[in-house]
Amino acid sequence: MTVKKTVAGLALAGAVGLVLSACSSSDSPLTSGGGGAATGTINTELWYAPTVFDPSQASADADTDVARLGFDTLLRKGESSGYIGGLATSWKADSNTEYTFDIRDDATCSDGTAITPSVVAASLDYLATSKNSSAATNKISIFGSGTPTFTPDDDAGTLTVSLSEPYSELFAGLTNATSGIICPAGLDDPKGLAKGTVDGAWSGPYTLTGLKAGVSATYTLRDDYDAWPDWSDVTGTPAKTINITVSTDSNTSANLLTSGGIDVTRFYDSNAERFTSGKGYTYVTMPSSAYTLILNEHPGALFADDQDLRTAVAQAIDPDGFNSAGLDGLGTSLTSVDPSTVSCTIDGSSILPGVDVDAAEAKLSGTTIRLLAMSNWDPAIDYLAEALRAAGATVKVSTPDAAEWQTQMRTEPDKWDIALNATSVSNPLSETIATYVGPTSDQGGRNIGGADNTEGYQHLQAALAASDEDTQCSEFEAAQTSILTRADMVPLITDTHYVIARDGFATSVFSGYWDISSMRITS
Structure with missing residues (x-):
């Protein structure tokens, strides 16, 4: 099976350019081949093209990755x-x-x-x-x-x-x-900042020195930069040049990594296993995204004021089937808004209704559901649609690109009933909880589904005001319990990402996220 990729960490927002193969352009930086000490170059991939270079507007994973190269944080x-x-x-x-x-x-x-x-x-x-x-x-x-x-x-x-x-x-x-x-x-020229064209805007180690929109980007190390974080385990030499191209599928990425066309790349499917058991490669792993279904509860929407109908969706979807379809079975079970690796996350197994297609059909039969998902993850989307159809629903699937997907999900609730969402596990837990409770985007908040969950929001606010960790955790746990009890969302799985580097290169994961600026040349 050829598994198409989706971007991780899309809970912030989505923006993406044209997705093209890393080897589709004859003048792409990677066609020259060969990175490492001889050239001071690292060739790497992102799953989508960055489209904005103003870090404050960074949204999809690619945007935040390149923001890490160009701009330092406190x-x-x-x-x-x-x-x-x-x-x-x-x-x-x-x-x-x-x-x-x-x-x-x-x-x-x-x-x-x-x-x-x-x-x-x-x-x-x-x-x-x-x-x-x-x-x-x-x-x-x-x-x-x-x-x-x-x-x-x-x-x-x-x-x-x-x-x-x-x-x-x-x-x-x-x-x-x-x-x-x-x-x-950069602040003096916001439009140029967003395009990446302001030479003096950068505070981080790299500056953008080449761009083919939707295809590739080149970053060059600043000669005067000496403000690296005090990482204890990062060894090797920062690349003088980082060439980034866009991957379309894991098979192509795996072949490029094997042939030396790229030096560092990321997998979430079975292609990772080509590099984890043999010589010639090193790798780091991380839980990356929590995949959930968000149910539209805005006033007048299908799932507003109908907890039984929302519960039926959870009964119709088998997370194991979703895992097999989307991640070749390499994902792990998700029983709350975040995986168990995130502090203060509960095990909601006893709250979730479990798979019961007959019970789901009693509520969903004859219902028309508009399923909103992002393009490029067809097998998993097909599974979701067929599972809902098996429970008697008529399903209409919409798969826009990441930018339009994010726009519709956050600001156009009249266009969808269920949205497939991916939340980066490196985000604060409060941010993830706020995806399901509290103010909506038009009210200055993050609540995508529009759930009117006053209890959950009160617990979230109490957690954020807490002065000690025990109280904070207790309130976060209570907020999650409320969300799961009301069936405001359906937890599916957490994916595991494998970041693979071929010999002569290395990269690191920090507290659950891959930092592209930590890539190093080691020989």
């Missing part, structure tokens, strides 16, 4: 748990609404401008006040639902972040690539 996740410094050297919570950061004094922009607390404050304020819909979503993920204010002290080298509403996950939010610090030249 904090980063460490190899095991907790946080390490990025542009911040130390950080503390003065209260649940006020936080202080010491900003390193040796970081510069790509045009030589010093990255001072004022530069950091201006960038974060740009994110927090942006009218762009993706930026507004990212702002909530980073700063919570309230209004942040930023007070820089360049003499003291500090930045104070004050929040109008408690948000205990601010530190986690400030590790997100979407909080990448944009230099003054």
Whole structure:
């Protein structure tokens, strides 16, 4: 079976360009072949093409990956748990609404401008006040639902972040690539920033030096960059050049990796097994995305005020069948909004109704369901549609590209009844829970399905205001229990990603996410 790919971490938002094969263009950077020490080059792939280079507007996985190359964040996740410094050297919570950061004094922009607390404050304020819909979503993920204010002290080298509403996950939010610090030249030219054409916009290790829209991108290491995070396990030499092309399917990627056409790439299906048991390759793994069905409960929608109908959907879908169709059976069971590897996630097995097609048919028979999914994952989508049809429903499937999929799911609930969603497990748990409770996007929130779950939202707010971890966990757990009991969503599976590097190259996973900027040449 040829398994088509979907992007992980699409819960932020979606934006993607034309998807073409990595070897489809004769002047693609990869056609020259051969990376490594001799050329100082790493050739790698993303599953979709980046389409925006303003980190505040980064949405799909490809956007956030390249944002990590071009823009540094205040904090980063460490190899095991907790946080390490990025542009911040130390950080503390003065209260649940006020936080202080010491900003390193040796970081510069790509045009030589010093990255001072004022530069950091201006960038974060740009994110927090942006009218762009993706930026507004990212702002909530980073700063919570309230209004942040930023007070820089360049003499003291500090930045104070004050929040109008408690948000205990601010530190986690400030590790997100979407909080990448944009230099003054980029803020002066927002349109050029989004296109990646402002030479002085970059605060991170690489600058964008070549782009074929939808096909390939080339990043070049800054000669003056010396602000790498203090990773303990990352060894090797950063590439002087990173060539990125777009993969269409795992078979092509596997063949390119075998032939040396690419040096580092990622799999979630059985093609990974070609490289995990033999010599010549190293790999790291990570749980990447939690796949769920979101049920449309906006006023007047099919599943509004009908818990029995929502439960019937869960009874009609066998997660094991979805796993086999979409991931060659390599996914793992999901029983809540996030996998068990995420702290404070519950095991909802006893709450979920289980597969019962006869019971599902009693409710779904004669119902017309509009299923919204993203293109390029046909086997899994086909399974979902056929499972609902087997329970008596008429199913109409819509599979737009990632950008349109995200737009429809978040802002056009009149076009769908069930949406297949993928939530990055590296996102804060509060962000994932907020996908199913609280304000909708038109109200400044993240609630995609429009569920009017007051109880779940109250528990989420209590968790974000908590000053100790035990209370926070208890409230997060209660919010999940409410979501599952009401059947506001249907958990399916969590995929496991394998990031493979051929000999001479290496890459790393940090607290559950792959950091493309950690790719290294080792020989």
